[in-house]
Amino acid sequence: MSQQFRICPDTGLKLYQPAETMIKVHAVAAVVCLLVGGIYGLLVGLTRWPAVHLLPADWFYLALTGHGLNVLIFWCIFFEIALLYFASSVLLGCRLAVPRFAWVGFALMVIGVLMNNYIVMSGEASVMMTSYAPMEAHPLFYLSLILFAVGALVGCFVFFGTLVIAKEEKTYEGSVPLVTFGAITAAIIAVFTIISGAIILIPTLLWSLGFLAEIDALMYRLIWWAFGHSSQQINVAAHITVWYAIASIVFGAKPMSEKVSRMAFFMYILFLQLASVHHLLVDPGVSSEFKMFNTSYAMYLAVMASMVHGLTVPGSIESAQRAKGFNSGLFEWLRRAPWGNPTFSGMFISLVGFGFLGGISGVTMGVEQINILVHNTLYVPGHFHATVVIGTTLAFMALTYWLVPVIFRRELIWKRLASWQPYLFGLGMAGVSVFLMGAGTLGVPRRHWDITFSTTGGIVHEFPAAANTLLALSGLSVLLAVLGGAIFCLIIVGSLLFGRKLGVDEKSSTFIIASPPSDADYEGIGKGGIAVPGTLVMAIVFFVAFAVYYFINWKYLAQTWGIS
Amino acid sequence: MTSLSPPKDRIWWNEPIERSELIWITIVFLWGLVMTFMMPFWHVVGNQNLSTETYRTTPERFMQKTQAFVDEYTVRNEGPRQYPVVKPPPGGDVYMVARLWDFWPIIELTKGETYRFHLSSLDWQHGFSLQPANINIQVLPKYEHVVSFTPNKSGEYSVICNEYCGIGHHLMIGKIIVVE
Incomplete structure (x- = not known):
């Protein structure tokens, strides 16, 4: 074994030093972007709160642009590249392919982030993350995104190269682990995403420089969303991968069946990208057939995959817990879970929030006709704060707590505070999500500085009084969520700087990894031939909530003006 | 054998499916069909269909x-x-x-x-x-x-x-x- 490998004293994983370095730098960059984006988020939240209305209009639009880019794009993608290196080099116990390229990719991403933040802060690119042409930003804005995307693409290819090395050098037997399979899914979607981004951002850059006369607004939206929506699908594939990983880490859980979980990942690759058309449901020039095909056939098969993961992840936890003896009743397995371990609690809140809040709302508003009710209202950010923040961000936070001792070799500081953090952040963000969705159903527009219309010279619209209450509650929830986010950043940065260093062969003093139950332990668990009755009951509760909410929205739609 | 390590059977395709998974996949698939049906159905019976x-x-x-x-x-x-x-x-x-x-x-x-x-x-x-x-x-x-x-x-x-x-x-x- 080469000098550059070490064996993790806790997990027995074989770790390659250059891969560890790459995981560390990407994770740190991710947390920095989360911090910057979170500060912007606080400012946005305090401005939306009618009684506070903190920022002037130009600063509000600037902050909203910076918020979206730093958290939705930079934090997520940096963390995902770290995850790709973990799922390849670490889990397969092999070298990282061309670490030099990995550095090049990282450098491009960092340059992109710095350039982007500079140009947004200068006020010359307050165009929102979506930068809808023909509204124009400074050319550096588009260039910075292209550089970031190319850097991420290099990272994806280093990941693919690492898989080839592992196969060639036979560092594992048979198929890759499920977590690696999920990471491959994310990486394949990432390649599609980045190519779509290049197809739209390169001409837009040329247009902003004056080399192209025009960018068609509809063409921009169609291709931009193949990039913008798919990038959220990287997040979904990645955070579900993290769920599986955490179920195995905390409980020693094995997939209920490899076939179902892997097919569900595979369906993401087949169907997710097409679903991005749901952003164009109320656009001119797009036929109903095209909208329906892409949002029903295509999207529902991807939704089906998510709902399958929604069963198999808690199901794998339930069967592992039952195998360990927590086999009585429907929910003993869940009651006896380690709720004080932020790696577990973060993951579980992520799962529930993503499904109940993000999933149901997302599918419902993705219906061709129901979208008329909510398009571009605050309902939309309400929805994606449940998917990307409770879903993706909280899952990534949960895994980060585990990476600190395992990869960074530092003891976590302030463990008690850490055990509270997922609850604070999850509850705050659930509030943000629900209250924004509520305001959205009352018609409050998104990305809007002043819904009291105090500066229009007397032309006003009065939203129902409840809208103000909901926005105030959302503001309070923002404070809670930001507190949770700040505690996370503080604990992680504090641990990396001041946490006790772990010796090469020293085991961490906190719980790191559970040993998997044996096959014999799994015999006869569950009730009446069903191994995971508790999970099945939760899934059916979810289904009923989903169906009820879905049809309530049809009823609501039927009450508005006739539209044809 | 967990999600962090290769599956026990070399060919994961041959592993059995758990019964609760089958029940759930059936529910979810049928629900997808219902939702797929609703959009064209509303074009026929509903009064809110955006012209293109x-x-x-x-x-x-x-x-x-x-x-x-x-x-x-x-x-x-x-x-x-x-x-x-x-x-x-x-x-x-x-x-x-x-x-x-x-x-x-x-x-x-x-x-x-x-x-x-x-x-x-x-x-x-x-x-x-x-x-x-x-x-x-x-x-x-x-x-x-x-x-x-x-x-x-x-x-x-x-x-x-x-x-x-x-x-x-x-x-x-x-x-x-x-x-x-």
């Missing part, structure tokens, strides 16, 4: 058509901006421009009648958000979108821009009045 009738246009041409419409049907001027209030005949065409930063002109409709709205932007992307009816439509430059509306309640409605369109986005508001 769209024409290519230019800001100049669309402004000309709107001006002609305003010249023909204006009944009075109203509001702080003294905008023309235009009352088209029932069943007729209605033109409304979205531009930085207002919707123009003010439209007066009769409840229960159907009108063909022509929407387009003179500059950037905008959002036509009719409140409190809660009807939200994307408005793009150079595309003329023709949508039929049948108001079912009288009153004063606002048209709010809900697509970010620069520093004056929050100033962008228009009116539609529905009379009995």
Whole structure:
């Protein structure tokens, strides 16, 4: 074994030093972007709160642009590249392919982030993350995104190269682990995403420089969303991968069946990208057939995959817990879970929030006709704060707590505070999500500085009084969520700087990894031939909530003006 | 054998499926079919289906058509901006421009009648958000979108821009009045 490998004293994983370095730098960059984006988020939240209305209009639009880019794009993608290196080099116990390229990719991403933040802060690119042409930003804005995307693409290819090395050098037997399979899914979607981004951002850059006369607004939206929506699908594939990983880490859980979980990942690759058309449901020039095909056939098969993961992840936890003896009743397995371990609690809140809040709302508003009710209202950010923040961000936070001792070799500081953090952040963000969705159903527009219309010279619209209450509650929830986010950043940065260093062969003093139950332990668990009755009951509760909410929205739609 | 290590069987495809997984996959698949059915079904029985009738246009041409419409049907001027209030005949065409930063002109409709709205932007992307009816439509430059509306309640409605369109986005508001 080469000098550059070490064996993790806790997990027995074989770790390659250059891969560890790459995981560390990407994770740190991710947390920095989360911090910057979170500060912007606080400012946005305090401005939306009618009684506070903190920022002037130009600063509000600037902050909203910076918020979206730093958290939705930079934090997520940096963390995902770290995850790709973990799922390849670490889990397969092999070298990282061309670490030099990995550095090049990282450098491009960092340059992109710095350039982007500079140009947004200068006020010359307050165009929102979506930068809808023909509204124009400074050319550096588009260039910075292209550089970031190319850097991420290099990272994806280093990941693919690492898989080839592992196969060639036979560092594992048979198929890759499920977590690696999920990471491959994310990486394949990432390649599609980045190519779509290049197809739209390169001409837009040329247009902003004056080399192209025009960018068609509809063409921009169609291709931009193949990039913008798919990038959220990287997040979904990645955070579900993290769920599986955490179920195995905390409980020693094995997939209920490899076939179902892997097919569900595979369906993401087949169907997710097409679903991005749901952003164009109320656009001119797009036929109903095209909208329906892409949002029903295509999207529902991807939704089906998510709902399958929604069963198999808690199901794998339930069967592992039952195998360990927590086999009585429907929910003993869940009651006896380690709720004080932020790696577990973060993951579980992520799962529930993503499904109940993000999933149901997302599918419902993705219906061709129901979208008329909510398009571009605050309902939309309400929805994606449940998917990307409770879903993706909280899952990534949960895994980060585990990476600190395992990869960074530092003891976590302030463990008690850490055990509270997922609850604070999850509850705050659930509030943000629900209250924004509520305001959205009352018609409050998104990305809007002043819904009291105090500066229009007397032309006003009065939203129902409840809208103000909901926005105030959302503001309070923002404070809670930001507190949770700040505690996370503080604990992680504090641990990396001041946490006790772990010796090469020293085991961490906190719980790191559970040993998997044996096959014999799994015999006869569950009730009446069903191994995971508790999970099945939760899934059916979810289904009923989903169906009820879905049809309530049809009823609501039927009450508005006739539209044809 | 966990999700962090290779599966026990070399060929994961041959592993058995757990019964609860089968139950759930069946439910989820059928639910997907129900949802797939609902959209075309609503096109047949529902009254809220957005038209996709769209024409290519230019800001100049669309402004000309709107001006002609305003010249023909204006009944009075109203509001702080003294905008023309235009009352088209029932069943007729209605033109409304979205531009930085207002919707123009003010439209007066009769409840229960159907009108063909022509929407387009003179500059950037905008959002036509009719409140409190809660009807939200994307408005793009150079595309003329023709949508039929049948108001079912009288009153004063606002048209709010809900697509970010620069520093004056929050100033962008228009009116539609529905009379009995």
